[in-house]
Amino acid sequence: MKWRxxxxxxxxxxxxMAIDEAILTARVKHLVGNTVRFYTWKPACVTxxxxxxxxxxxxxxxxxxxGIDVVRRYxxxxxxxHDKELTYSVVIEDEIAGSEILExxxxxxxxxxxxxxKLGIRAEMAGINDIVVNNRKISGSAQTRRxxxxxxxxxxxxxxxxxxxxxxxxxxxxxxxxxxISSAKQRVTSFNSELGRQLSVEQLRLAMIKGFKQTxxxxxxxxxxxxxxxxxxxxxxxxxxxxxxxxxxx
Amino acid sequence: xDRTKIKQIDYKVPGGKLLRxxxxxxxxxxxxxxxxxxxxxxxxxxxxxxEKILTSYHISELSAKLNSYLLExxxxxxxxxxxxxxxxxxxxxH
Numbered sequence: 001m002k003w004r005x006x007x008x009x010x011x012x013x014x015x016x017m018a019i020d021e022a023i024l025t026a027r028v029k030h031l032v033g034n035t036v037r038f039y040t041w042k043p044a045c046v047t048x049x050x051x052x053x054x055x056x057x058x059x060x061x062x063x064x065x066x067g068i069d070v071v072r073r074y075x076x077x078x079x080x081x082h083d084k085e086l087t088y089s090v091v092i093e094d095e096i097a098g099s100e101i102l103e104x105x106x107x108x109x110x111x112x113x114x115x116x117x118k119l120g121i122r123a124e125m126a127g128i129n130d131i132v133v134n135n136r137k138i139s140g141s142a143q144t145r146r147x148x149x150x151x152x153x154x155x156x157x158x159x160x161x162x163x164x165x166x167x168x169x170x171x172x173x174x175x176x177x178x179x180x181i182s183s184a185k186q187r188v189t190s191f192n193s194e195l196g197r198q199l200s201v202e203q204l205r206l207a208m209i210k211g212f213k214q215t216x217x218x219x220x221x222x223x224x225x226x227x228x229x230x231x232x233x234x235x236x237x238x239x240x241x242x243x244x245x246x247x248x249x250x
Numbered sequence: 251x252d253r254t255k256i257k258q259i260d261y262k263v264p265g266g267k268l269l270r271x272x273x274x275x276x277x278x279x280x281x282x283x284x285x286x287x288x289x290x291x292x293x294x295x296x297x298x299x300x301e302k303i304l305t306s307y308h309i310s311e312l313s314a315k316l317n318s319y320l321l322e323x324x325x326x327x328x329x330x331x332x333x334x335x336x337x338x339x340x341x342x343x344h
Contacts, residue, residue: 051288076289077288078288101290101292101326128266128290128329250286
Protein backbone atom coordinates (compact mmCIF):
# COMPACT_ATOMS: atom_id res chain seq x y z
CA MET A 1 0.00 0.00 0.00
CA LYS A 2 1.27 3.50 -0.83
CA TRP A 3 0.79 6.56 1.34
CA ARG A 4 1.67 10.10 0.44
CA UNK A 5 4.66 11.72 2.16
CA UNK A 6 4.77 15.51 2.08
CA UNK A 7 8.27 17.07 2.15
CA UNK A 8 9.22 18.91 5.35
CA UNK A 9 7.54 22.27 5.77
CA UNK A 10 8.96 24.98 8.05
CA UNK A 11 6.39 27.63 8.79
CA UNK A 12 4.35 29.41 11.47
CA UNK A 13 2.04 27.52 13.83
CA UNK A 14 -1.08 29.02 12.28
CA UNK A 15 0.00 27.86 8.81
CA UNK A 16 0.90 24.37 10.05
CA MET A 17 -2.47 23.95 11.77
CA ALA A 18 -4.21 25.18 8.62
CA ILE A 19 -2.31 22.68 6.48
CA ASP A 20 -3.16 19.80 8.82
CA GLU A 21 -6.85 20.65 8.68
CA ALA A 22 -6.73 21.12 4.89
CA ILE A 23 -5.22 17.65 4.45
CA LEU A 24 -7.90 16.18 6.72
CA THR A 25 -10.65 17.81 4.64
CA ALA A 26 -9.06 16.68 1.37
CA ARG A 27 -8.82 13.13 2.72
CA VAL A 28 -12.47 13.17 3.86
CA LYS A 29 -13.45 14.29 0.35
CA HIS A 30 -11.34 11.44 -1.15
CA LEU A 31 -9.19 14.00 -2.98
CA VAL A 32 -5.97 12.61 -1.55
CA GLY A 33 -4.78 9.31 -0.10
CA ASN A 34 -3.45 8.54 3.36
CA THR A 35 -0.82 11.12 4.18
CA VAL A 36 2.10 11.63 6.53
CA ARG A 37 4.06 14.82 6.89
CA PHE A 38 6.66 16.34 9.20
CA TYR A 39 7.11 19.98 10.05
CA THR A 40 9.01 22.50 12.13
CA TRP A 41 7.87 25.79 13.67
CA LYS A 42 9.11 29.21 12.67
CA PRO A 43 8.75 31.23 14.80
CA ALA A 44 8.47 29.11 17.95
CA CYS A 45 4.87 28.70 18.98
CA VAL A 46 2.64 27.77 21.90
CA THR A 47 -0.35 25.72 20.84
CA UNK A 48 -3.30 25.15 23.11
CA UNK A 49 -5.74 22.27 22.91
CA UNK A 50 -9.15 22.83 21.34
CA UNK A 51 -10.84 22.77 24.77
CA UNK A 52 -8.37 24.91 26.67
CA UNK A 53 -8.90 28.45 27.84
CA UNK A 54 -6.38 30.81 26.25
CA UNK A 55 -6.39 33.20 29.22
CA UNK A 56 -6.02 30.42 31.77
CA UNK A 57 -3.19 28.62 29.99
CA UNK A 58 -0.95 31.14 28.23
CA UNK A 59 0.79 34.38 29.15
CA UNK A 60 -0.10 35.99 25.82
CA UNK A 61 1.74 39.24 26.56
CA UNK A 62 4.93 37.38 27.40
CA UNK A 63 4.66 35.37 24.18
CA UNK A 64 4.18 38.56 22.18
CA UNK A 65 7.14 40.18 23.89
CA UNK A 66 9.34 37.18 22.97
CA GLY A 67 8.04 36.94 19.39
CA ILE A 68 6.42 33.57 20.03
CA ASP A 69 3.14 32.72 18.28
CA VAL A 70 0.09 31.43 20.11
CA VAL A 71 -2.34 29.22 18.21
CA ARG A 72 -5.38 27.10 19.12
CA ARG A 73 -5.26 23.60 17.70
CA TYR A 74 -8.08 21.73 16.03
CA UNK A 75 -7.26 18.83 18.35
CA UNK A 76 -7.78 18.51 22.10
CA UNK A 77 -5.06 17.93 24.67
CA UNK A 78 -2.78 20.30 26.52
CA UNK A 79 -0.73 23.41 25.85
CA UNK A 80 2.59 22.71 24.11
CA UNK A 81 5.58 24.94 23.50
CA HIS A 82 6.96 24.07 20.07
CA ASP A 83 10.51 25.19 19.58
CA LYS A 84 13.32 22.73 18.96
CA GLU A 85 11.23 19.86 17.74
CA LEU A 86 9.98 17.94 14.76
CA THR A 87 6.24 17.49 14.53
CA TYR A 88 4.59 14.60 12.75
CA SER A 89 1.12 14.61 11.31
CA VAL A 90 -0.76 11.64 9.92
CA VAL A 91 -4.12 11.60 8.16
CA ILE A 92 -5.51 8.11 7.59
CA GLU A 93 -8.72 6.10 7.56
CA ASP A 94 -9.94 4.87 10.94
CA GLU A 95 -10.10 1.37 9.46
CA ILE A 96 -6.30 1.46 9.41
CA ALA A 97 -5.72 3.46 12.58
CA GLY A 98 -8.42 1.68 14.59
CA SER A 99 -12.00 2.74 15.08
CA GLU A 100 -11.58 2.82 18.87
CA ILE A 101 -9.88 6.07 19.85
CA LEU A 102 -7.41 4.69 22.39
CA GLU A 103 -6.56 1.82 20.05
CA UNK A 104 -5.81 4.28 17.24
CA UNK A 105 -3.54 6.37 19.51
CA UNK A 106 -1.68 3.19 20.34
CA UNK A 107 -1.41 2.12 16.70
CA UNK A 108 -0.12 5.47 15.41
CA UNK A 109 2.15 5.98 18.41
CA UNK A 110 3.62 2.52 17.84
CA UNK A 111 4.96 3.85 14.51
CA UNK A 112 6.63 6.67 16.44
CA UNK A 113 7.97 4.24 19.06
CA UNK A 114 9.39 2.10 16.25
CA UNK A 115 10.96 5.17 14.67
CA UNK A 116 12.54 6.17 17.98
CA UNK A 117 13.94 2.68 18.38
CA LYS A 118 15.66 3.04 14.99
CA LEU A 119 17.78 5.68 16.72
CA GLY A 120 18.80 3.22 19.41
CA ILE A 121 16.50 4.65 22.06
CA ARG A 122 14.03 2.42 23.91
CA ALA A 123 10.68 4.14 24.06
CA GLU A 124 7.18 3.09 25.11
CA MET A 125 3.69 4.50 25.26
CA ALA A 126 2.44 5.98 28.52
CA GLY A 127 -1.01 7.19 29.51
CA ILE A 128 -3.40 8.11 26.72
CA ASN A 129 -1.21 9.98 24.27
CA ASP A 130 2.39 10.15 25.43
CA ILE A 131 5.59 8.35 24.52
CA VAL A 132 8.26 8.07 27.19
CA VAL A 133 11.89 7.06 27.49
CA ASN A 134 12.73 5.78 30.98
CA ASN A 135 9.45 7.31 32.20
CA ARG A 136 10.30 10.74 30.78
CA LYS A 137 8.14 12.19 28.03
CA ILE A 138 9.73 12.60 24.61
CA SER A 139 6.60 12.86 22.49
CA GLY A 140 2.95 13.85 22.96
CA SER A 141 0.12 13.47 20.46
CA ALA A 142 -3.41 14.64 19.84
CA GLN A 143 -6.02 13.52 17.36
CA THR A 144 -9.33 14.50 15.87
CA ARG A 145 -11.68 12.60 13.60
CA ARG A 146 -13.98 13.54 10.77
CA UNK A 147 -16.19 11.11 8.88
CA UNK A 148 -14.04 8.05 9.31
CA UNK A 149 -10.72 9.88 8.90
CA UNK A 150 -8.23 10.36 11.73
CA UNK A 151 -5.85 13.30 11.98
CA UNK A 152 -3.17 12.76 14.59
CA UNK A 153 -0.26 15.09 15.14
CA UNK A 154 2.42 15.08 17.76
CA UNK A 155 5.69 16.45 19.00
CA UNK A 156 9.13 14.87 18.83
CA UNK A 157 11.34 16.83 21.17
CA UNK A 158 14.84 17.51 19.92
CA UNK A 159 15.63 19.77 22.86
CA UNK A 160 13.68 21.23 25.78
CA UNK A 161 13.82 24.52 27.60
CA UNK A 162 11.56 24.29 30.67
CA UNK A 163 12.48 27.81 31.86
CA UNK A 164 11.26 29.36 28.62
CA UNK A 165 8.27 27.02 28.46
CA UNK A 166 7.04 27.95 31.95
CA UNK A 167 7.60 31.64 31.32
CA UNK A 168 4.94 31.29 28.61
CA UNK A 169 2.49 28.96 30.31
CA UNK A 170 0.36 30.17 33.20
CA UNK A 171 1.06 28.45 36.47
CA UNK A 172 -1.30 28.38 39.48
CA UNK A 173 1.00 30.56 41.60
CA UNK A 174 4.38 32.17 41.04
CA UNK A 175 5.64 30.28 44.09
CA UNK A 176 5.44 26.95 42.32
CA UNK A 177 6.97 28.07 39.01
CA UNK A 178 10.45 26.88 40.07
CA UNK A 179 8.98 23.60 41.28
CA UNK A 180 7.27 23.07 37.93
CA ILE A 181 10.47 23.84 36.06
CA SER A 182 12.46 21.33 38.10
CA SER A 183 9.69 18.74 37.85
CA ALA A 184 9.50 19.26 34.07
CA LYS A 185 13.24 18.63 33.92
CA GLN A 186 12.60 15.32 35.69
CA ARG A 187 9.57 14.36 33.61
CA VAL A 188 10.59 15.47 30.11
CA THR A 189 13.49 14.37 27.96
CA SER A 190 14.65 14.98 24.39
CA PHE A 191 16.44 13.19 21.58
CA ASN A 192 19.57 15.27 22.06
CA SER A 193 19.64 14.53 25.74
CA GLU A 194 19.02 10.79 25.28
CA LEU A 195 21.65 10.45 22.55
CA GLY A 196 24.18 12.81 24.12
CA ARG A 197 24.66 14.49 20.74
CA GLN A 198 22.85 16.86 18.39
CA LEU A 199 20.37 14.97 16.23
CA SER A 200 19.34 16.79 13.07
CA VAL A 201 15.73 17.32 12.04
CA GLU A 202 16.43 15.24 8.93
CA GLN A 203 17.92 12.31 10.87
CA LEU A 204 14.87 12.28 13.13
CA ARG A 205 12.49 12.55 10.17
CA LEU A 206 14.12 9.64 8.37
CA ALA A 207 13.90 7.45 11.47
CA MET A 208 10.20 8.25 11.82
CA ILE A 209 9.57 7.46 8.15
CA LYS A 210 11.09 4.01 8.76
CA GLY A 211 8.86 3.60 11.81
CA PHE A 212 5.70 4.35 9.79
CA LYS A 213 6.75 2.06 6.94
CA GLN A 214 7.43 -0.85 9.26
CA THR A 215 4.39 -0.43 11.50
CA UNK A 216 1.81 0.04 8.76
CA UNK A 217 3.60 -2.13 6.17
CA UNK A 218 3.48 0.65 3.57
CA UNK A 219 5.60 2.47 1.04
CA UNK A 220 5.66 6.25 0.65
CA UNK A 221 5.25 8.30 -2.46
CA UNK A 222 6.72 11.78 -2.02
CA UNK A 223 4.29 14.40 -3.22
CA UNK A 224 3.49 18.01 -2.42
CA UNK A 225 0.20 19.47 -1.25
CA UNK A 226 -2.50 19.60 -3.91
CA UNK A 227 -3.87 22.91 -5.19
CA UNK A 228 -7.09 22.20 -3.26
CA UNK A 229 -5.10 21.74 -0.04
CA UNK A 230 -2.99 24.84 -0.63
CA UNK A 231 -6.03 26.98 -1.30
CA UNK A 232 -7.97 25.62 1.66
CA UNK A 233 -4.94 25.97 3.95
CA UNK A 234 -4.54 29.62 2.92
CA UNK A 235 -8.21 30.23 3.66
CA UNK A 236 -8.07 28.41 7.03
CA UNK A 237 -4.94 30.33 7.94
CA UNK A 238 -6.58 33.65 7.20
CA UNK A 239 -10.05 33.02 8.58
CA UNK A 240 -9.33 30.64 11.43
CA UNK A 241 -5.88 29.94 12.79
CA UNK A 242 -4.45 33.47 12.58
CA UNK A 243 -7.72 34.94 13.79
CA UNK A 244 -7.96 36.03 17.42
CA UNK A 245 -11.59 34.89 17.51
CA UNK A 246 -10.47 31.30 17.03
CA UNK A 247 -7.46 31.59 19.33
CA UNK A 248 -9.61 33.08 22.08
CA UNK A 249 -12.57 30.75 21.45
CA UNK A 250 -12.51 29.56 25.06
CA UNK B 251 -28.76 43.89 43.64
CA ASP B 252 -26.60 41.66 41.49
CA ARG B 253 -26.76 38.13 42.82
CA THR B 254 -24.49 36.64 40.20
CA LYS B 255 -21.73 34.54 41.65
CA ILE B 256 -18.81 33.14 39.66
CA LYS B 257 -17.12 30.01 40.95
CA GLN B 258 -14.12 28.32 39.44
CA ILE B 259 -12.50 24.99 40.19
CA ASP B 260 -9.80 22.74 38.79
CA TYR B 261 -10.39 19.03 39.09
CA LYS B 262 -7.55 16.69 38.19
CA VAL B 263 -8.99 13.35 37.19
CA PRO B 264 -6.95 10.57 38.83
CA GLY B 265 -4.96 9.00 35.99
CA GLY B 266 -6.67 11.34 33.55
CA LYS B 267 -6.79 14.94 32.42
CA LEU B 268 -7.53 18.30 34.06
CA LEU B 269 -11.07 19.69 34.13
CA ARG B 270 -11.19 23.46 34.67
CA UNK B 271 -14.74 24.56 35.31
CA UNK B 272 -16.06 28.09 35.55
CA UNK B 273 -19.66 28.38 36.69
CA UNK B 274 -22.06 31.26 36.98
CA UNK B 275 -24.78 31.07 39.63
CA UNK B 276 -27.75 33.42 39.74
CA UNK B 277 -29.82 33.25 42.92
CA UNK B 278 -28.01 30.00 43.73
CA UNK B 279 -29.02 28.47 40.40
CA UNK B 280 -26.36 27.31 37.98
CA UNK B 281 -26.92 29.36 34.83
CA UNK B 282 -23.70 29.10 32.82
CA UNK B 283 -20.86 26.66 32.67
CA UNK B 284 -17.55 26.70 30.80
CA UNK B 285 -15.59 23.48 30.84
CA UNK B 286 -12.01 23.79 29.64
CA UNK B 287 -8.94 21.61 29.97
CA UNK B 288 -6.49 19.26 28.30
CA UNK B 289 -8.99 16.45 27.72
CA UNK B 290 -10.47 15.09 24.49
CA UNK B 291 -14.11 14.86 23.40
CA UNK B 292 -15.11 13.17 20.12
CA UNK B 293 -16.74 14.78 18.29
CA UNK B 294 -15.46 18.05 19.76
CA UNK B 295 -18.71 19.98 19.27
CA UNK B 296 -20.41 17.69 21.80
CA UNK B 297 -18.87 19.63 24.67
CA UNK B 298 -21.25 22.53 24.02
CA UNK B 299 -24.21 20.14 24.40
CA UNK B 300 -22.70 18.64 27.56
CA GLU B 301 -22.38 22.14 29.04
CA LYS B 302 -25.99 22.81 28.08
CA ILE B 303 -27.25 19.61 29.72
CA LEU B 304 -25.33 20.43 32.91
CA THR B 305 -27.12 23.75 33.27
CA SER B 306 -30.56 22.45 32.25
CA TYR B 307 -31.28 19.70 34.77
CA HIS B 308 -31.21 19.09 38.50
CA ILE B 309 -27.96 17.52 39.65
CA SER B 310 -29.79 14.30 40.54
CA GLU B 311 -30.82 13.85 36.89
CA LEU B 312 -27.49 14.69 35.30
CA SER B 313 -25.86 11.26 35.30
CA ALA B 314 -28.77 9.65 33.40
CA LYS B 315 -29.17 12.62 31.01
CA LEU B 316 -25.47 12.80 30.18
CA ASN B 317 -25.01 9.06 29.75
CA SER B 318 -28.00 8.81 27.47
CA TYR B 319 -26.76 11.78 25.38
CA LEU B 320 -23.29 10.25 25.03
CA LEU B 321 -24.73 6.87 24.06
CA GLU B 322 -27.25 8.25 21.59
CA UNK B 323 -24.75 10.50 19.82
CA UNK B 324 -21.77 8.12 20.14
CA UNK B 325 -19.75 10.74 21.98
CA UNK B 326 -16.47 9.57 23.50
CA UNK B 327 -14.80 11.26 26.45
CA UNK B 328 -11.06 10.70 26.81
CA UNK B 329 -9.28 11.67 30.01
CA UNK B 330 -12.44 12.04 32.12
CA UNK B 331 -15.82 10.38 32.62
CA UNK B 332 -19.35 11.53 33.41
CA UNK B 333 -18.68 10.59 37.04
CA UNK B 334 -15.58 12.82 37.10
CA UNK B 335 -17.58 15.68 35.67
CA UNK B 336 -20.27 15.26 38.31
CA UNK B 337 -17.68 15.02 41.09
CA UNK B 338 -16.19 18.30 39.89
CA UNK B 339 -19.63 19.87 39.67
CA UNK B 340 -20.52 18.80 43.22
CA UNK B 341 -17.35 20.52 44.41
CA UNK B 342 -18.61 23.72 42.83
CA UNK B 343 -21.80 23.54 44.89
CA HIS B 344 -19.87 23.27 48.15
